Amino acid sequence: MKIELAQVSRWYGNVVAVNDVTMTIGPGVTGLLGPNGAGKSTLLHMMAGFLAPSNGTVTLDGTRVWKNHQVYRHIGLVPEREGVYGFLTGWQFVLSAARLHGLPDPVEAARKALATVEMEEPKDRRVETYSKGMRQRVKVAAALVHDPPVLLLDEPFNGMDPRQRLHLMDLIRTMGAAGKTILFSSHILEEVERVAQHIEVLVAGRHAASGDFREIRRLMTDRPHLFRIRSSDDRRLAAALMLDDSAGGVSLGPDGLEVRAVEFRGFARLLPRVARTEGIRLHEVSPADEDLESVFSYLINRST
Amino acid sequence: MNSVVAGITYRALLGRRRIVLLLLLPVALLGLALLLRLMGSDDQRSAMLLMQNFAIGTMLPLLGLIAGTGVIAPEIDDGTIIHLMSKPISRPVIAQTKFLVAASLLAVFAAVPTYVAAWLLVGNEDAIAPGFAVGALVAGIAYAAVFLLLGVVTRHAVTIGVVYALVWEGLVGGFVPGARKFSVQQWAQSIADQISTSPFLKADVTLGFAVPALVIVTVLAVLWAGQRLRVLSLTGDE
Numbered sequence: 001m002k003i004e005l006a007q008v009s010r011w012y013g014n015v016v017a018v019n020d021v022t023m024t025i026g027p028g029v030t031g032l033l034g035p036n037g038a039g040k041s042t043l044l045h046m047m048a049g050f051l052a053p054s055n056g057t058v059t060l061d062g063t064r065v066w067k068n069h070q071v072y073r074h075i076g077l078v079p080e081r082e083g084v085y086g087f088l089t090g091w092q093f094v095l096s097a098a099r100l101h102g103l104p105d106p107v108e109a110a111r112k113a114l115a116t117v118e119m120e121e122p123k124d125r126r127v128e129t130y131s132k133g134m135r136q137r138v139k140v141a142a143a144l145v146h147d148p149p150v151l152l153l154d155e156p157f158n159g160m161d162p163r164q165r166l167h168l169m170d171l172i173r174t175m176g177a178a179g180k181t182i183l184f185s186s187h188i189l190e191e192v193e194r195v196a197q198h199i200e201v202l203v204a205g206r207h208a209a210s211g212d213f214r215e216i217r218r219l220m221t222d223r224p225h226l227f228r229i230r231s232s233d234d235r236r237l238a239a240a241l242m243l244d245d246s247a248g249g250v251s252l253g254p255d256g257l258e259v260r261a262v263e264f265r266g267f268a269r270l271l272p273r274v275a276r277t278e279g280i281r282l283h284e285v286s287p288a289d290e291d292l293e294s295v296f297s298y299l300i301n302r303s304t
Numbered sequence: 305m306n307s308v309v310a311g312i313t314y315r316a317l318l319g320r321r322r323i324v325l326l327l328l329l330p331v332a333l334l335g336l337a338l339l340l341r342l343m344g345s346d347d348q349r350s351a352m353l354l355m356q357n358f359a360i361g362t363m364l365p366l367l368g369l370i371a372g373t374g375v376i377a378p379e380i381d382d383g384t385i386i387h388l389m390s391k392p393i394s395r396p397v398i399a400q401t402k403f404l405v406a407a408s409l410l411a412v413f414a415a416v417p418t419y420v421a422a423w424l425l426v427g428n429e430d431a432i433a434p435g436f437a438v439g440a441l442v443a444g445i446a447y448a449a450v451f452l453l454l455g456v457v458t459r460h461a462v463t464i465g466v467v468y469a470l471v472w473e474g475l476v477g478g479f480v481p482g483a484r485k486f487s488v489q490q491w492a493q494s495i496a497d498q499i500s501t502s503p504f505l506k507a508d509v510t511l512g513f514a515v516p517a518l519v520i521v522t523v524l525a526v527l528w529a530g531q532r533l534r535v536l537s538l539t540g541d542e
Contacts (some may be wrong), residue, residue: 050538069394077390081383087319099308100391
Protein backbone atom coordinates (compact mmCIF):
# COMPACT_ATOMS: atom_id res chain seq x y z
CA MET A 1 0.00 0.00 0.00
CA LYS A 2 1.05 3.57 -0.59
CA ILE A 3 0.85 6.64 1.61
CA GLU A 4 0.77 9.82 -0.41
CA LEU A 5 1.31 13.30 0.90
CA ALA A 6 0.42 16.11 -1.46
CA GLN A 7 1.59 19.60 -0.54
CA VAL A 8 0.98 18.94 3.11
CA SER A 9 1.48 21.75 5.59
CA ARG A 10 0.63 22.02 9.23
CA TRP A 11 0.89 25.10 11.33
CA TYR A 12 0.09 25.89 14.94
CA GLY A 13 -0.87 29.53 15.14
CA ASN A 14 2.05 31.33 13.57
CA VAL A 15 4.45 28.43 13.86
CA VAL A 16 4.86 26.27 10.78
CA ALA A 17 5.64 22.71 11.84
CA VAL A 18 5.44 21.07 8.42
CA ASN A 19 5.90 23.12 5.27
CA ASP A 20 4.57 22.02 1.88
CA VAL A 21 5.72 18.41 1.95
CA THR A 22 4.99 16.13 -0.99
CA MET A 23 6.15 12.53 -0.79
CA THR A 24 5.06 8.99 -1.49
CA ILE A 25 5.83 6.17 0.90
CA GLY A 26 5.71 2.84 -0.88
CA PRO A 27 6.41 -0.79 0.10
CA GLY A 28 9.71 -1.41 1.83
CA VAL A 29 11.33 0.41 4.71
CA THR A 30 11.47 4.19 4.60
CA GLY A 31 13.34 6.20 7.21
CA LEU A 32 12.11 9.66 8.09
CA LEU A 33 15.29 11.41 9.15
CA GLY A 34 15.61 14.81 10.74
CA PRO A 35 16.86 16.60 13.83
CA ASN A 36 14.62 16.98 16.87
CA GLY A 37 11.87 19.50 16.27
CA ALA A 38 12.00 19.07 12.49
CA GLY A 39 8.32 18.13 12.38
CA LYS A 40 8.78 14.37 12.06
CA SER A 41 6.16 13.57 14.70
CA THR A 42 3.75 16.08 13.23
CA LEU A 43 4.14 14.51 9.81
CA LEU A 44 3.74 11.01 11.23
CA HIS A 45 0.63 12.02 13.15
CA MET A 46 -0.89 13.35 9.96
CA MET A 47 -0.12 10.08 8.18
CA ALA A 48 -1.73 8.20 11.05
CA GLY A 49 -4.89 10.31 11.01
CA PHE A 50 -4.32 11.94 14.39
CA LEU A 51 -3.82 15.42 13.09
CA ALA A 52 -5.54 17.30 10.29
CA PRO A 53 -3.24 18.83 7.70
CA SER A 54 -3.70 22.62 7.66
CA ASN A 55 -3.22 22.36 3.93
CA GLY A 56 -2.82 19.53 1.41
CA THR A 57 -3.98 15.93 1.60
CA VAL A 58 -2.76 12.68 3.12
CA THR A 59 -4.13 9.55 1.47
CA LEU A 60 -3.65 5.82 1.86
CA ASP A 61 -4.06 4.14 -1.53
CA GLY A 62 -6.21 7.06 -2.60
CA THR A 63 -8.51 7.24 0.43
CA ARG A 64 -8.23 10.14 2.79
CA VAL A 65 -6.75 9.30 6.17
CA TRP A 66 -8.17 12.13 8.29
CA LYS A 67 -11.51 11.35 9.99
CA ASN A 68 -11.52 7.86 8.55
CA HIS A 69 -11.29 5.17 11.20
CA GLN A 70 -11.42 2.40 8.58
CA VAL A 71 -7.79 3.11 7.65
CA TYR A 72 -6.72 1.49 10.92
CA ARG A 73 -7.55 -1.90 9.41
CA HIS A 74 -4.46 -1.33 7.28
CA ILE A 75 -2.27 0.76 9.56
CA GLY A 76 -0.31 -0.28 12.61
CA LEU A 77 0.91 2.62 14.70
CA VAL A 78 3.70 2.74 17.26
CA PRO A 79 3.51 6.18 18.88
CA GLU A 80 6.47 7.79 20.55
CA ARG A 81 4.61 8.68 23.72
CA GLU A 82 4.07 5.86 26.15
CA GLY A 83 0.44 5.28 25.19
CA VAL A 84 0.25 2.07 27.20
CA TYR A 85 -2.15 1.44 30.07
CA GLY A 86 0.13 0.75 33.00
CA PHE A 87 -2.50 -1.25 34.86
CA LEU A 88 -2.83 -3.87 32.14
CA THR A 89 -0.39 -6.73 31.69
CA GLY A 90 1.48 -6.93 28.40
CA TRP A 91 -0.74 -9.84 27.42
CA GLN A 92 -3.96 -7.95 28.23
CA PHE A 93 -2.74 -4.92 26.34
CA VAL A 94 -1.94 -6.79 23.13
CA LEU A 95 -5.06 -8.96 23.45
CA SER A 96 -7.19 -5.82 23.82
CA ALA A 97 -5.67 -4.52 20.58
CA ALA A 98 -6.61 -7.77 18.83
CA ARG A 99 -10.17 -7.56 20.19
CA LEU A 100 -10.50 -3.89 19.24
CA HIS A 101 -9.60 -4.91 15.70
CA GLY A 102 -12.34 -7.50 15.81
CA LEU A 103 -9.98 -10.30 14.77
CA PRO A 104 -11.50 -13.78 14.39
CA ASP A 105 -8.96 -15.37 16.74
CA PRO A 106 -7.68 -12.60 19.03
CA VAL A 107 -5.90 -14.95 21.44
CA GLU A 108 -3.81 -16.56 18.72
CA ALA A 109 -3.08 -13.18 17.10
CA ALA A 110 -1.92 -11.71 20.41
CA ARG A 111 0.23 -14.75 21.14
CA LYS A 112 1.86 -14.50 17.73
CA ALA A 113 2.48 -10.76 18.02
CA LEU A 114 4.11 -11.12 21.44
CA ALA A 115 6.30 -13.93 20.11
CA THR A 116 7.41 -11.72 17.22
CA VAL A 117 8.82 -9.13 19.63
CA GLU A 118 10.11 -11.78 22.08
CA MET A 119 7.89 -10.64 24.93
CA GLU A 120 6.35 -14.00 25.83
CA GLU A 121 8.19 -14.43 29.09
CA PRO A 122 7.24 -11.14 30.83
CA LYS A 123 3.77 -10.95 29.24
CA ASP A 124 1.89 -11.54 32.49
CA ARG A 125 3.52 -8.66 34.31
CA ARG A 126 1.88 -5.26 34.43
CA VAL A 127 3.10 -2.83 31.81
CA GLU A 128 4.04 -0.30 34.52
CA THR A 129 6.75 -2.70 35.74
CA TYR A 130 8.34 -2.85 32.27
CA SER A 131 11.51 -1.08 31.18
CA LYS A 132 11.23 1.47 28.41
CA GLY A 133 12.50 -1.02 25.85
CA MET A 134 9.93 -3.62 26.94
CA ARG A 135 7.11 -1.09 26.68
CA GLN A 136 8.35 -0.22 23.24
CA ARG A 137 8.21 -3.86 22.20
CA VAL A 138 4.73 -4.34 23.63
CA LYS A 139 3.61 -1.32 21.64
CA VAL A 140 5.12 -2.86 18.51
CA ALA A 141 3.30 -6.13 19.27
CA ALA A 142 -0.01 -4.29 19.65
CA ALA A 143 0.60 -2.48 16.35
CA LEU A 144 1.40 -5.76 14.56
CA VAL A 145 -1.45 -7.80 15.99
CA HIS A 146 -3.68 -7.44 12.93
CA ASP A 147 -0.78 -7.97 10.51
CA PRO A 148 -1.20 -4.56 8.87
CA PRO A 149 0.27 -3.83 5.43
CA VAL A 150 1.36 -0.39 6.68
CA LEU A 151 3.39 0.22 9.82
CA LEU A 152 4.22 3.67 11.20
CA LEU A 153 6.76 3.94 14.00
CA ASP A 154 7.69 7.18 15.76
CA GLU A 155 11.28 7.03 17.06
CA PRO A 156 10.98 3.28 17.70
CA PHE A 157 14.56 2.72 18.85
CA ASN A 158 14.53 5.31 21.62
CA GLY A 159 15.18 3.78 25.00
CA MET A 160 16.05 0.33 23.69
CA ASP A 161 19.22 -1.43 24.68
CA PRO A 162 21.58 -2.47 21.85
CA ARG A 163 20.34 -6.06 21.69
CA GLN A 164 16.68 -5.04 21.55
CA ARG A 165 17.56 -2.40 18.99
CA LEU A 166 19.20 -4.97 16.73
CA HIS A 167 16.24 -7.29 17.12
CA LEU A 168 13.74 -4.60 16.17
CA MET A 169 15.95 -3.54 13.26
CA ASP A 170 15.93 -7.13 11.99
CA LEU A 171 12.19 -7.33 12.44
CA ILE A 172 11.60 -4.11 10.50
CA ARG A 173 13.94 -5.21 7.71
CA THR A 174 12.20 -8.58 7.44
CA MET A 175 8.75 -7.02 7.28
CA GLY A 176 9.94 -4.50 4.72
CA ALA A 177 11.39 -7.29 2.60
CA ALA A 178 8.02 -9.06 2.83
CA GLY A 179 6.43 -6.11 1.04
CA LYS A 180 4.96 -4.14 3.94
CA THR A 181 5.03 -0.37 3.78
CA ILE A 182 7.03 0.73 6.80
CA LEU A 183 7.91 4.23 7.84
CA PHE A 184 9.91 5.04 10.93
CA SER A 185 11.25 8.33 12.17
CA SER A 186 14.65 8.88 13.72
CA HIS A 187 17.16 11.64 14.30
CA ILE A 188 20.12 9.29 14.02
CA LEU A 189 21.56 8.80 10.53
CA GLU A 190 23.30 5.52 11.35
CA GLU A 191 20.05 4.03 12.61
CA VAL A 192 18.19 4.98 9.47
CA GLU A 193 21.02 3.83 7.24
CA ARG A 194 21.05 0.38 8.75
CA VAL A 195 17.38 -0.30 8.32
CA ALA A 196 15.87 1.82 5.58
CA GLN A 197 16.24 1.28 1.86
CA HIS A 198 14.81 4.69 1.29
CA ILE A 199 15.34 7.87 3.28
CA GLU A 200 13.30 11.04 3.44
CA VAL A 201 15.01 13.93 5.18
CA LEU A 202 12.94 16.51 6.99
CA VAL A 203 14.57 19.70 8.26
CA ALA A 204 12.71 22.58 9.90
CA GLY A 205 9.43 21.28 8.52
CA ARG A 206 10.70 21.07 4.97
CA HIS A 207 11.31 18.03 2.84
CA ALA A 208 15.04 18.52 2.39
CA ALA A 209 16.18 15.40 0.57
CA SER A 210 15.00 12.04 -0.64
CA GLY A 211 16.77 8.95 -1.88
CA ASP A 212 18.37 5.67 -0.92
CA PHE A 213 20.96 5.75 1.81
CA ARG A 214 23.87 5.96 -0.66
CA GLU A 215 22.43 9.09 -2.21
CA ILE A 216 21.78 10.66 1.17
CA ARG A 217 25.22 9.68 2.41
CA ARG A 218 26.75 11.19 -0.74
CA LEU A 219 24.71 14.37 -0.33
CA MET A 220 25.99 14.61 3.17
CA THR A 221 29.64 13.92 2.30
CA ASP A 222 29.83 15.79 -0.99
CA ARG A 223 28.98 19.07 0.56
CA PRO A 224 31.54 21.75 1.31
CA HIS A 225 33.36 20.63 4.44
CA LEU A 226 35.07 22.93 6.84
CA PHE A 227 38.38 21.75 8.29
CA ARG A 228 40.52 23.25 10.99
CA ILE A 229 44.20 22.58 10.41
CA ARG A 230 47.28 23.29 12.48
CA SER A 231 50.66 22.62 10.95
CA SER A 232 54.33 23.48 11.18
CA ASP A 233 53.88 26.26 8.59
CA ASP A 234 50.29 27.39 8.24
CA ARG A 235 51.04 30.23 5.84
CA ARG A 236 52.92 28.12 3.31
CA LEU A 237 50.32 25.35 3.53
CA ALA A 238 47.57 27.88 2.86
CA ALA A 239 49.31 29.11 -0.25
CA ALA A 240 49.90 25.60 -1.55
CA LEU A 241 46.32 24.50 -0.91
CA MET A 242 44.92 27.51 -2.71
CA LEU A 243 46.56 26.31 -5.92
CA ASP A 244 44.15 23.35 -6.05
CA ASP A 245 40.47 23.46 -7.04
CA SER A 246 39.21 21.21 -4.25
CA ALA A 247 40.03 23.81 -1.61
CA GLY A 248 37.31 26.42 -1.97
CA GLY A 249 38.57 28.96 0.48
CA VAL A 250 41.33 29.24 3.04
CA SER A 251 41.52 31.63 5.93
CA LEU A 252 44.46 32.09 8.21
CA GLY A 253 43.81 32.79 11.86
CA PRO A 254 45.76 32.75 15.11
CA ASP A 255 44.56 29.17 15.80
CA GLY A 256 45.64 27.88 12.43
CA LEU A 257 43.97 27.41 9.08
CA GLU A 258 40.31 27.07 8.22
CA VAL A 259 39.85 25.39 4.88
CA ARG A 260 36.55 25.03 3.07
CA ALA A 261 36.80 21.88 0.98
CA VAL A 262 34.49 21.90 -2.03
CA GLU A 263 34.71 18.21 -2.54
CA PHE A 264 35.39 15.88 0.36
CA ARG A 265 37.25 13.05 -1.37
CA GLY A 266 39.38 15.28 -3.50
CA PHE A 267 40.44 17.30 -0.52
CA ALA A 268 41.16 14.21 1.53
CA ARG A 269 43.71 13.19 -1.13
CA LEU A 270 45.06 16.68 -1.68
CA LEU A 271 45.97 17.62 1.86
CA PRO A 272 48.52 14.85 2.64
CA ARG A 273 50.04 15.17 -0.84
CA VAL A 274 50.58 18.91 -0.51
CA ALA A 275 51.93 18.55 3.01
CA ARG A 276 54.44 15.93 1.86
CA THR A 277 55.72 17.81 -1.19
CA GLU A 278 56.03 21.05 0.77
CA GLY A 279 57.64 19.27 3.71
CA ILE A 280 55.07 20.60 6.16
CA ARG A 281 54.18 18.64 9.27
CA LEU A 282 50.44 18.46 10.06
CA HIS A 283 49.70 18.76 13.79
CA GLU A 284 45.93 18.68 13.67
CA VAL A 285 43.24 18.18 11.06
CA SER A 286 39.74 18.33 12.42
CA PRO A 287 36.34 18.71 10.80
CA ALA A 288 34.71 21.89 12.07
CA ASP A 289 31.14 21.10 11.09
CA GLU A 290 30.72 17.34 11.22
CA ASP A 291 27.72 17.39 13.54
CA LEU A 292 24.36 16.36 12.14
CA GLU A 293 22.85 19.79 12.66
CA SER A 294 25.25 21.40 10.19
CA VAL A 295 24.70 18.56 7.73
CA PHE A 296 20.99 19.20 7.95
CA SER A 297 21.36 22.94 7.67
CA TYR A 298 23.43 22.42 4.53
CA LEU A 299 20.68 20.24 3.08
CA ILE A 300 17.97 22.73 3.85
CA ASN A 301 19.94 25.64 2.36
CA ARG A 302 20.57 23.58 -0.74
CA SER A 303 16.88 22.78 -1.16
CA THR A 304 15.66 26.35 -0.88
CA MET B 305 -20.99 0.17 22.71
CA ASN B 306 -17.69 -1.66 22.60
CA SER B 307 -17.01 -4.16 25.37
CA VAL B 308 -13.21 -3.90 25.16
CA VAL B 309 -13.34 -0.10 25.48
CA ALA B 310 -15.76 -0.47 28.38
CA GLY B 311 -13.58 -3.06 30.09
CA ILE B 312 -10.46 -0.91 29.92
CA THR B 313 -12.39 2.13 31.12
CA TYR B 314 -13.87 0.30 34.11
CA ARG B 315 -10.43 -0.96 35.08
CA ALA B 316 -8.95 2.52 34.79
CA LEU B 317 -11.64 4.00 37.03
CA LEU B 318 -12.14 1.23 39.55
CA GLY B 319 -8.57 0.02 39.79
CA ARG B 320 -6.57 0.81 42.87
CA ARG B 321 -6.78 4.29 44.38
CA ARG B 322 -9.33 5.75 42.00
CA ILE B 323 -12.18 3.78 43.51
CA VAL B 324 -11.54 5.54 46.80
CA LEU B 325 -12.43 8.80 45.09
CA LEU B 326 -15.74 7.33 44.00
CA LEU B 327 -16.45 5.82 47.42
CA LEU B 328 -15.61 8.83 49.57
CA LEU B 329 -18.77 10.87 49.02
CA PRO B 330 -21.32 8.02 49.13
CA VAL B 331 -19.74 6.78 52.36
CA ALA B 332 -20.00 10.30 53.79
CA LEU B 333 -23.67 10.44 52.76
CA LEU B 334 -24.46 7.13 54.42
CA GLY B 335 -22.48 8.21 57.47
CA LEU B 336 -24.51 11.41 57.77
CA ALA B 337 -27.77 9.52 57.37
CA LEU B 338 -26.74 7.06 60.05
CA LEU B 339 -25.72 9.90 62.36
CA LEU B 340 -29.06 11.69 61.91
CA ARG B 341 -30.88 8.46 62.64
CA LEU B 342 -28.85 7.78 65.77
CA MET B 343 -29.52 11.32 66.97
CA GLY B 344 -33.23 10.76 66.51
CA SER B 345 -33.70 13.23 63.64
CA ASP B 346 -34.98 10.56 61.31
CA ASP B 347 -37.88 12.63 60.03
CA GLN B 348 -38.92 13.83 56.59
CA ARG B 349 -37.52 17.32 57.10
CA SER B 350 -33.98 16.19 57.79
CA ALA B 351 -34.22 13.57 55.05
CA MET B 352 -35.16 16.32 52.64
CA LEU B 353 -32.30 18.57 53.79
CA LEU B 354 -29.79 15.75 53.47
CA MET B 355 -31.07 14.78 50.04
CA GLN B 356 -31.27 18.28 48.60
CA ASN B 357 -28.11 19.73 50.05
CA PHE B 358 -25.78 16.80 50.16
CA ALA B 359 -26.97 13.95 47.95
CA ILE B 360 -28.19 16.00 45.00
CA GLY B 361 -26.49 19.31 45.77
CA THR B 362 -22.95 18.15 46.49
CA MET B 363 -22.32 14.47 45.99
CA LEU B 364 -24.02 14.05 42.63
CA PRO B 365 -22.26 16.85 40.71
CA LEU B 366 -18.89 15.97 42.20
CA LEU B 367 -19.28 12.27 41.43
CA GLY B 368 -20.52 13.25 37.99
CA LEU B 369 -17.35 15.22 37.55
CA ILE B 370 -15.12 12.40 38.79
CA ALA B 371 -16.80 9.73 36.67
CA GLY B 372 -17.66 11.85 33.63
CA THR B 373 -14.24 13.36 33.10
CA GLY B 374 -12.48 10.33 34.60
CA VAL B 375 -13.57 8.00 31.81
CA ILE B 376 -11.70 9.97 29.18
CA ALA B 377 -9.69 13.02 30.30
CA PRO B 378 -6.74 11.16 31.88
CA GLU B 379 -6.39 9.02 28.75
CA ILE B 380 -6.30 12.09 26.53
CA ASP B 381 -3.78 13.69 28.88
CA ASP B 382 -1.30 10.83 28.92
CA GLY B 383 -1.89 9.79 25.33
CA THR B 384 -3.15 6.28 26.10
CA ILE B 385 -6.36 7.09 24.20
CA ILE B 386 -4.28 6.51 21.05
CA HIS B 387 -4.60 2.78 21.76
CA LEU B 388 -8.37 3.01 21.30
CA MET B 389 -8.35 5.63 18.57
CA SER B 390 -5.91 3.80 16.31
CA LYS B 391 -8.40 0.98 15.83
CA PRO B 392 -11.21 0.58 13.29
CA ILE B 393 -13.84 1.69 15.78
CA SER B 394 -15.78 4.85 15.12
CA ARG B 395 -14.95 7.61 17.54
CA PRO B 396 -18.61 8.28 18.41
CA VAL B 397 -18.86 4.63 19.52
CA ILE B 398 -15.86 5.20 21.81
CA ALA B 399 -17.56 8.30 23.24
CA GLN B 400 -20.87 6.49 23.70
CA THR B 401 -19.19 3.57 25.45
CA LYS B 402 -17.34 5.89 27.79
CA PHE B 403 -20.62 7.68 28.52
CA LEU B 404 -22.34 4.40 29.39
CA VAL B 405 -19.50 3.47 31.73
CA ALA B 406 -19.71 6.84 33.51
CA ALA B 407 -23.51 6.62 33.73
CA SER B 408 -23.40 3.11 35.16
CA LEU B 409 -20.83 4.19 37.75
CA LEU B 410 -23.07 7.05 38.80
CA ALA B 411 -26.01 4.66 39.14
CA VAL B 412 -23.97 2.47 41.49
CA PHE B 413 -22.05 5.14 43.40
CA ALA B 414 -24.67 7.93 43.49
CA ALA B 415 -28.23 6.66 42.91
CA VAL B 416 -27.99 3.55 45.07
CA PRO B 417 -26.40 5.31 48.08
CA THR B 418 -28.98 8.09 47.70
CA TYR B 419 -31.75 5.53 48.05
CA VAL B 420 -30.11 3.81 51.01
CA ALA B 421 -29.44 7.10 52.83
CA ALA B 422 -33.04 8.28 52.45
CA TRP B 423 -34.32 4.84 53.42
CA LEU B 424 -32.21 4.88 56.58
CA LEU B 425 -34.02 8.03 57.65
CA VAL B 426 -37.60 7.58 56.53
CA GLY B 427 -37.90 4.12 55.04
CA ASN B 428 -40.12 4.19 51.99
CA GLU B 429 -42.41 6.79 53.52
CA ASP B 430 -44.10 9.03 50.93
CA ALA B 431 -41.78 7.52 48.31
CA ILE B 432 -39.03 9.98 49.26
CA ALA B 433 -36.24 7.42 48.90
CA PRO B 434 -37.30 6.08 45.48
CA GLY B 435 -38.04 9.63 44.31
CA PHE B 436 -34.56 10.94 45.07
CA ALA B 437 -32.94 7.73 43.85
CA VAL B 438 -34.60 8.06 40.43
CA GLY B 439 -33.83 11.78 40.38
CA ALA B 440 -30.18 11.08 41.18
CA LEU B 441 -30.06 8.36 38.54
CA VAL B 442 -31.46 10.51 35.74
CA ALA B 443 -29.46 13.59 36.71
CA GLY B 444 -26.37 11.39 37.09
CA ILE B 445 -26.82 10.23 33.50
CA ALA B 446 -27.03 13.85 32.35
CA TYR B 447 -23.95 14.80 34.38
CA ALA B 448 -22.06 11.84 32.91
CA ALA B 449 -22.77 13.16 29.42
CA VAL B 450 -21.98 16.80 30.19
CA PHE B 451 -18.73 16.08 32.00
CA LEU B 452 -17.65 13.57 29.37
CA LEU B 453 -18.05 16.31 26.78
CA LEU B 454 -16.08 18.68 28.98
CA GLY B 455 -13.32 16.08 29.30
CA VAL B 456 -13.05 15.79 25.51
CA VAL B 457 -13.28 19.51 24.78
CA THR B 458 -10.85 20.95 27.29
CA ARG B 459 -7.80 19.96 29.26
CA HIS B 460 -9.10 21.99 32.19
CA ALA B 461 -12.23 19.89 32.52
CA VAL B 462 -11.93 19.38 36.27
CA THR B 463 -11.48 23.07 37.07
CA ILE B 464 -14.30 24.15 34.82
CA GLY B 465 -16.45 21.31 36.14
CA VAL B 466 -15.92 22.31 39.77
CA VAL B 467 -16.72 25.93 38.98
CA TYR B 468 -19.84 24.87 37.13
CA ALA B 469 -21.03 22.45 39.79
CA LEU B 470 -20.42 24.77 42.71
CA VAL B 471 -20.92 28.27 41.33
CA TRP B 472 -23.62 27.79 38.75
CA GLU B 473 -25.59 24.98 40.35
CA GLY B 474 -24.91 26.00 43.92
CA LEU B 475 -24.99 29.78 43.96
CA VAL B 476 -26.60 31.08 40.81
CA GLY B 477 -29.16 28.26 40.70
CA GLY B 478 -29.91 28.90 44.35
CA PHE B 479 -30.35 32.67 44.19
CA VAL B 480 -31.35 33.58 40.65
CA PRO B 481 -34.80 32.11 40.04
CA GLY B 482 -34.54 32.19 36.23
CA ALA B 483 -31.23 30.30 36.22
CA ARG B 484 -32.83 27.58 38.29
CA LYS B 485 -34.59 26.34 35.20
CA PHE B 486 -31.22 25.48 33.69
CA SER B 487 -29.85 23.39 36.51
CA VAL B 488 -29.44 19.64 36.39
CA GLN B 489 -29.99 19.47 40.15
CA GLN B 490 -33.32 21.25 39.85
CA TRP B 491 -34.39 18.82 37.18
CA ALA B 492 -33.44 15.96 39.50
CA GLN B 493 -35.65 17.47 42.19
CA SER B 494 -38.55 17.84 39.76
CA ILE B 495 -38.39 14.11 39.13
CA ALA B 496 -38.06 13.34 42.84
CA ASP B 497 -41.06 15.55 43.50
CA GLN B 498 -43.08 13.77 40.87
CA ILE B 499 -42.47 10.39 42.46
CA SER B 500 -42.61 11.42 46.09
CA THR B 501 -45.79 12.52 47.79
CA SER B 502 -44.04 14.25 50.66
CA PRO B 503 -45.38 17.74 51.44
CA PHE B 504 -41.82 18.85 52.27
CA LEU B 505 -40.70 18.61 48.66
CA LYS B 506 -41.60 21.42 46.29
CA ALA B 507 -39.80 21.54 42.96
CA ASP B 508 -39.40 24.86 41.15
CA VAL B 509 -39.14 23.46 37.68
CA THR B 510 -42.05 21.66 36.06
CA LEU B 511 -41.67 18.09 34.95
CA GLY B 512 -42.72 19.19 31.46
CA PHE B 513 -39.54 21.23 31.25
CA ALA B 514 -37.18 19.02 33.28
CA VAL B 515 -37.63 15.75 31.37
CA PRO B 516 -37.14 17.12 27.84
CA ALA B 517 -34.25 19.24 29.13
CA LEU B 518 -32.51 16.19 30.64
CA VAL B 519 -32.98 14.18 27.45
CA ILE B 520 -31.79 16.96 25.17
CA VAL B 521 -28.75 17.82 27.27
CA THR B 522 -27.72 14.17 27.56
CA VAL B 523 -28.17 13.29 23.89
CA LEU B 524 -26.54 16.46 22.59
CA ALA B 525 -23.58 16.19 24.94
CA VAL B 526 -22.88 12.55 23.95
CA LEU B 527 -23.23 13.28 20.22
CA TRP B 528 -21.06 16.35 20.47
CA ALA B 529 -18.42 14.48 22.45
CA GLY B 530 -18.33 11.87 19.66
CA GLN B 531 -17.85 14.53 17.02
CA ARG B 532 -15.12 16.23 19.00
CA LEU B 533 -13.36 12.92 19.46
CA ARG B 534 -13.39 12.45 15.67
CA VAL B 535 -11.34 15.59 15.21
CA LEU B 536 -9.24 15.26 18.33
CA SER B 537 -5.67 16.10 17.42
CA LEU B 538 -2.87 14.35 19.18
CA THR B 539 0.41 16.12 19.00
CA GLY B 540 3.76 14.58 19.68
CA ASP B 541 6.22 15.70 22.27
CA GLU B 542 7.79 18.13 19.86
